[in-house]
Amino acid sequence: MSAVVVSLETVSAAHGTRVLLDGVSLGLGTGERIGVVGRNGAGKSTLLRILSGEAQPDSGRVVHAGGTRIGALSQTDALPAGTVRSAVVGDVADHVWAADPRQRAVLTGLGLLDRLDEGTATMSGGERRRVALARLLVQELDLLILDEPTNHLDVEGVAWLARHLASRRCALLVATHDRWFLDEVCDRVWEVVDGRVDAYEGGYSAYVLARAERARRADATEARRQNLLRKELAWLRRGPPARTSKPRFRIDAANALIADEPPARDSLALRTFAAARLGKDVFDVEDATLSVGGRELLHDVTWRLGPGDRIGLVGVNGAGKTSLLRLLTGALRPDSGQVRQGASARVATLSQEVAELPGELRALEAVEQVARVLTLERGRERTAGQMLEQFGLPSGRQWTRVRDLSGGERRRLQLLRLLMERPNVLLLDEPTNDLDTDTLTALEDLLDSWPGTLVVVSHDRYFLERTCDVVMALLGDRRITMLPGGVEEYLARRAAAEASAGSPGQPPSSAGAGGGSATGRSTATDRSAGNGSGAATGAGTGPGASTPAAPAMTSGELRAARKELSRLERALEKLERQESELHTALAEAATDHRRILALNTELQAVTAQKDSTEEQWLTLASRVEGS
Structure with missing residues (x-):
């Protein structure tokens, strides 16, 4: 049996009048890799802080094995004043830390090797996140406790972190909403729910199956949640074989469970309905060049988005993804060329900020301020209260003032207000930030039946693959490139570009990473291909970087x-x-x-x-x- 690194014995903890942990007993052994999931506010961060020793339980006992070296990453990146060098390696001489392959690999993998002399005080949230991670990962530890480690990381950063953690032999406990990351890194899942911690074998996919099976055996009355789990499981099993290569569940059991489950969405029907609502044109970007802060992000780009397109947009931090969304909405003007919006388009944008919410209103009032009823497909109607319930704000929280809600709850409220406006074009900028896995599943279910044009900027590859039909990328060459191979092709292209540039493994997240020196035109005119009218054609768009099939x-x-x-x-x-x-x-x-x-x-x-x-x-x- 593996030795126990840390254990809880009948631990209880509360926040105000809400019980987060109620007599919880559990243990974490050497080499175990556990993902922690649960609703926002369920107690995930509290559990992690108690296990790390940063917080004390109200009752019960926490036992750490003697000499255990524990490193913890919180959601707030508290860094000491000074440079990246002092924050990560301290006063150690360069020749000492540079001789350590782990420290070199961490600094290179997180894109910090050439930024050691930069001050941390002026860094962005994503940059500070990388420094905080590097500060932790350069250490030799017995237990790593990570609270939302993928926040602010781009797709490449998340992929590198997954590979790095998979190569370490220490025990790992990670709370994250990134479901792809859970499947890649973890072999067990703990769900914090109603004051208890339920354990599941396998990664996120196996956890979805186990929950669905438990619900079926118990004849659960929460038919809505069960349907969502079955729907998500059906999508998981119909996806690429690589997605199902890790979960430890029997394939025949999964197939039996989803035998009668239809596909997640009917893309053709949605596209037809969207065309009836939107007409032929949504956005036409023609010969557009865009510069921000003196740096050219797009050069002579032509890109057309049609009704029903579902586009996922990826690129390194600073590549210009948010600027591209602002170009579509008219918040930014192109240096040259033009951007036309269809006459019937009603555009709604989810920004990365939540400051625009009315803090003095109660949650239900904030939603009803926009609309009291949302009409779904086939004439079904949901009240504002029902939608709040679906998005994880039960009736007891709906009368809480917006300013008193948690960050995750405000994010859900912001998203729901947006959907209640009944837009036919949705531009979502990092929509998964601060959302728990159940809320993400509810959002994906809602988007499955939403007939409109969708553009999603996200580092969450699970969400991108689940909701979008086409993935496009800003690769630093000032073009918009379609990727038939999706996120995997994007990572392969980035790795090939870095290898040819002589800097393998370093995600260029620093300023200037999004720019490039290549010129040329990127077009998107393939409306008849059935893959989404936002599909780019032309140089550099083929699937040549994809892994060849057997x-x-x-x-x-x-x-x-x-x-x-x-x-x-x-x-x-x-x-x-x-x-x-x-x-x-x-x-x-x-x-x-x-x-x-x-x-x-x-x-x-x-x-x-x-x-x-x-x-x-x-x-x-x-x-x-x-x-």
Whole structure:
């Protein structure tokens, strides 16, 4: 058995009159990698602070193993005054820290190696986040506790952090709303709900399945939530094979659960409906050049967005994504060229700020100020109160003044007010910031039936893949490039560009990262392709950087592969029975220390063999499906 690094014994904690943890007992062992999820305000940060020793529980006991080295990252990046160098490596001489491959890798991976002499006081939120992460990750630790580590990181930064954490051997506890990150990094999930902590095996995808199965077995009355979980699970299983390669659940069980579940959305029907509401044109950007702060972000760009397009926009911090949205709305004027908006377009923009909310109003009043009823597809109507409930503000919180709501609650309120305006064009700038996974699922469900044009700027690749049909990128060459391979192609292109520039692994998040020296025109005229009229064509838009697919199997190879799949399935069933029997035996031998050690050794061997067999099954199944 792995040694326990930290444990809680009947721990309780409250905030005001609200109980966050109620008699919670749990433990975290060496090498365990646990993701923490739950509604905003459920107590995730409180749990992390108690486990790290930064906060004391109201009752119960926290036990740390002797000599345990713990590092914690909070949501507020409190950095000492001075330079990046002093914050991350302190007074250590350059030749000392530079000789440590871990410290070099962290500074390079977070884009800080050439910024060591910059002051931290004038840095942006995203830059300070990178410094705070680097300050923590250069240390040799037994337990890493991270509270929303992906906040303010771009897609590349999140991908690098996932790879780095996967390579470390220390125990990991991470609270995040980034569901792709949870699947990449964690092998267990803790859900903080109603004062307790429920444990689930596997990453986020496995957690979704387990919740759906629990709801089905219990015949839960929350039919709405169950439908959302089934819908999300259906999308997960219909996605790329790579997305399902990590969760430790049986594929046949998942398929049985979603057998009758329709696709998440009917893109063709939505596009047809959107055309009826919006006409042929939404936005036409023609030969536009845009400069901000003396730096040219776009050069001679032509981009057309049509009714029903669902575009995800990615790029490094500072590439100009937010500026592009402001160009579409008219908040920024192009240096040359023009931007035309369709006559029927009703545009609503979700900014990264929440300052525009009326702080003196109560939450329900703030929504009803916009509209009292929202009409959904097929004439269904939802009141403002019902929508607030769906977005995680129960009736008891709906009469709280806006200024007294948490950051996540204000973000949900801002988004809901936007949707209640009944726009037919939505521009969302980092919509997932401060939203918990349940609220994100509710938002995705709402967007599934929303007939309009959608442009999403986000570092949350799960949300982008879930809600958008096309991914486009600002790659630093002052163009808008369509990526048929989605976020994976974007990361591959960025890695190739960095390798050719001689600086592998360094996400250029510093000022100037979004600019480039290449000129040329980026167009988006492929309205008949069915992939969204925002799809860019022309130089640099092909899928050449995508990972090449495995060659198709011959008929003989296909027969042999299917036979091997059947054998692997039988082996998995046998291993699962052995695993279940060993768990039962461990429970029965609770007082026999030697027996427990022997059984645990056997269980680890069976689990390792099961994981290996499952990986073989998944790899072979993806090849069979592709043939």
